[in-house]
Amino acid sequence: MRVLVLGAGQLARMMSLAGAPLNIQVSAYDVNTETVVHPLTQAVLGKGLLSAIEACDVITAEFEHIPHHVLDTCEQSGKFFPSADAIKTGGDRRIEKALLEQAQVRNAKYHVIQTRADLDKAIEHIGTPMVLKSALGGYDGKGQWRLKDPELANNIWLEMEQCIEASDNQSIVAEEFVPFTREVSLIGARGKDGSIVTYPLAENIHTDGVLSLSTAIADPELQQQAEQMFSSVAKSLNYVGVLALEFFDVDGTLLVNEIAPRVHNSGHWTQQGAETCQFENHLRSVCGLPLGSTKLVRETAMINILGEDTLPDELFKMPGCHIHWYGKEKRAGRKMGHINICGDYSGELQRRLCALANVLDSQAFPAVHDFAKNFSA
Numbered sequence: 001m002r003v004l005v006l007g008a009g010q011l012a013r014m015m016s017l018a019g020a021p022l023n024i025q026v027s028a029y030d031v032n033t034e035t036v037v038h039p040l041t042q043a044v045l046g047k048g049l050l051s052a053i054e055a056c057d058v059i060t061a062e063f064e065h066i067p068h069h070v071l072d073t074c075e076q077s078g079k080f081f082p083s084a085d086a087i088k089t090g091g092d093r094r095i096e097k098a099l100l101e102q103a104q105v106r107n108a109k110y111h112v113i114q115t116r117a118d119l120d121k122a123i124e125h126i127g128t129p130m131v132l133k134s135a136l137g138g139y140d141g142k143g144q145w146r147l148k149d150p151e152l153a154n155n156i157w158l159e160m161e162q163c164i165e166a167s168d169n170q171s172i173v174a175e176e177f178v179p180f181t182r183e184v185s186l187i188g189a190r191g192k193d194g195s196i197v198t199y200p201l202a203e204n205i206h207t208d209g210v211l212s213l214s215t216a217i218a219d220p221e222l223q224q225q226a227e228q229m230f231s232s233v234a235k236s237l238n239y240v241g242v243l244a245l246e247f248f249d250v251d252g253t254l255l256v257n258e259i260a261p262r263v264h265n266s267g268h269w270t271q272q273g274a275e276t277c278q279f280e281n282h283l284r285s286v287c288g289l290p291l292g293s294t295k296l297v298r299e300t301a302m303i304n305i306l307g308e309d310t311l312p313d314e315l316f317k318m319p320g321c322h323i324h325w326y327g328k329e330k331r332a333g334r335k336m337g338h339i340n341i342c343g344d345y346s347g348e349l350q351r352r353l354c355a356l357a358n359v360l361d362s363q364a365f366p367a368v369h370d371f372a373k374n375f376s377a
């Protein structure tokens with residue numbers, strides 16, 4: 001089976017690694033250079049979308065900000081999964097919010113803003129504090145504003161107006177501020193036959209809007225809520241593939257923050273922690289194969305490596321420690337790789353996270369250091 005992934009980043013790379021034992025060959029289409037590249041070496045394998053479509057059996061995507069003409073061309077081939085609509089939904093907060101409403105899935109109250117008058121209407125409708133997010137192109141907390149007091153609206157409007165005018169079809173989505181106790185996410189897969197599997201929830205810690213630590217958790221009550229919402233969203237989209245739902249946990253009640261129609265950073269722990277990892281299950285779904293077990297096989301946490309291209313050698317000696325580099329050039333804040341740290345039981349995982357804090361730099365890995373501080377407190 002030959003799978004073409006739209007996007008040539010680390011997610012395509014990890015799909016390629018997961019596909020190899022199943023004889024699934026993954027190539028990646030770089031939408032910026034319009035070339036097909038090898039997902040591990042980045043060696044150029046071909047040029048042009050049409051020949052790439054011709055040369056594969058299945059097409060999928062590793063990110064949602066893909067030009068619509070590329071998505072539509074792929075859709076016309078009949079080989080594209082999940083679907084152009086699903087990817088467009090994940091890439092536009094307006095469509096995403098409308099979908100959540102239609103699927104009757106709990107989410108934060110919102111209002112779409114195009115003009116200064118709309119901002120006043122949003123304040124009236126939602127109240128303050130509120131969070132404002134660009135409808136298109138925002139990720140990892142980029143393109144976001146906070147409004148604490150209506151009197152300060154003019155201060156942020158100028159920047160928001162520039163954002164709206166800078167690209168076609170841009171708006172701002174205003175959302176009520178959700179006083180969450182923590183953030184969790186659910187990764188699951190839906191097969192071509194409509195079957196669904198979901199992984200245990202992950203609790204996610206963000207640093208400056210970017211995911212830094214993700215830990216698989218056992219919470220049957222929250223898990224049930226999350227799975228119900230997952231099923232509603234996946235069915236509404238007639239979804240095929242891995243889908244991620246990010247939630248706010250407000251004292252035991254989940255609200256969807258956003259959806260990602262793809263394998264997700266908060267599911268990287270499944271490479272060591274689950275019987276079948278998210279990358280393999282995504283390939284299985286889009287290739288029409290039966291889905292693999294999502295059973296937790298060991299307690300696992302994932303730590304993102306941001307803007308660093310080396311790690312202390314001590315990590316190689318630590319039991320349960322698995323390093324995954326993405327082969328990227330170093331840039332400040334860039335996702336360069338991740339560490340999966342495992343334990344046979346929760347106490348062992350916690351001790352190993354504390355041991356990691358002893359060898360990792362506190363500036364580069366603040367979430368691990370915070371964990372260790374709280375653990376010993």
Ligand code: AMP
Binds near residue numbers: 140178246
């Ligand atoms: P997002 O890009 O939508 O995932 O937002 C980035 C981060 O901003 C989230 O992980 C939350 O920590 C925070 N955030 C986003 N939306 C809200 C909201 N409505 N209320 C409170 N915090 C939010």
